[in-house]
Amino acid sequence: MEKLKFQKLVTSVLLVASTTGVLMTAPKRVQAVADTNTTESGKPVANIVNKPNLTKQGYVLTIQAPSGKIYVGQKNYKKQLTTTKPISNAKSVSWKKIKNVRFRIEKVAYATKVIKFGGAPQYLLVSKDKKYSCWTTRYSIKYYFWNTKKMQQVIKPLSKLTTRNSSSLKKIRNKQDFNQAILAAKRLPANQRKVVLESLNQVKKVGNIDKAEDNILLFSF
Known part of the structure; x- marks a missing residue:
């Protein structure tokens, strides 16, 4: 009888230890997955780099139906130099209203390795006076004199x-x-x-x- 009680006691101790171990380790595993797949505002985190070979070609581009908003003002332009995130409560303009404005490429953003297969490069287009700026994909960019x-x-x-x-x-x-x-x-x-x-x-x-x-x-x- 004493032996049976001892076995039950050992079993109870092991069960409590096992349950405690699961509770202690489970949150850590969830957190690790969350960290690996972190995104900004639902969009891929990007590595922003300079592309001198593209920038030096000058203001010879135009935007057509961009994938992102075209923001107005130098303040918004400066924000976009370090992030591809949408800017909250910022003034923007339709691409149809600035068809005759010329742009150049100032930065290129590549998705991080974790999700790079799901995102195309984005290009930061900026007008000469820095009044208009926009992150967009290459499919919205055209050579300014394309239709001549x-x-x-x-x-x-x-x-x-x-x-x-x-x-x-x-x-x-x-x-x-x-x-x-x-x-x-x-x-x-x-x-x-x-x-x-x-x-x-x-x-x-x-x-x-x-x-x-x-x-x-x-x-x-």
Whole structure:
């Protein structure tokens, strides 16, 4: 009888210890998962970096239907230099009202490693007087002179390359179309020619239009 009581006592002690251990360790495991997947306002935490090769090309971009708000004022511009988070109670403007304003890229934000496969890079576009600024993806960015008549002579042959299975310049047809785009670029006005030729020379150096990253001329394709 005494032996049975002793066994029950040992079992009770072990059960209490086991339960206490679960209660002590469970919150720590939950917290670790929360820390790993932390987001800011429901959006991926991003690493913001400078891209001098993009910035130096100057104010030659326009915004169309951005993924984020276009904020007004230098105060809001300065806030966006260190974060991609939406700004609360900040004045913004519709992209349709500033179609003729030129922008340049000042920063690029990449999603953190934990969630990098779920987010495309974002670009901080800023007007020359810092009045307008916006974080958006490349699909809302276009070269300012994209719709001009002479630019169409550059875009059309490049468009043919993007619709083929391979856009390698080693392919005869691709090389012919690319050279046609180069010739058309050389006939552009001086205020357009430099940027377009620099972008095309980058493609030529890489040898494939699909592999030419950080190329503002190709953002809209």
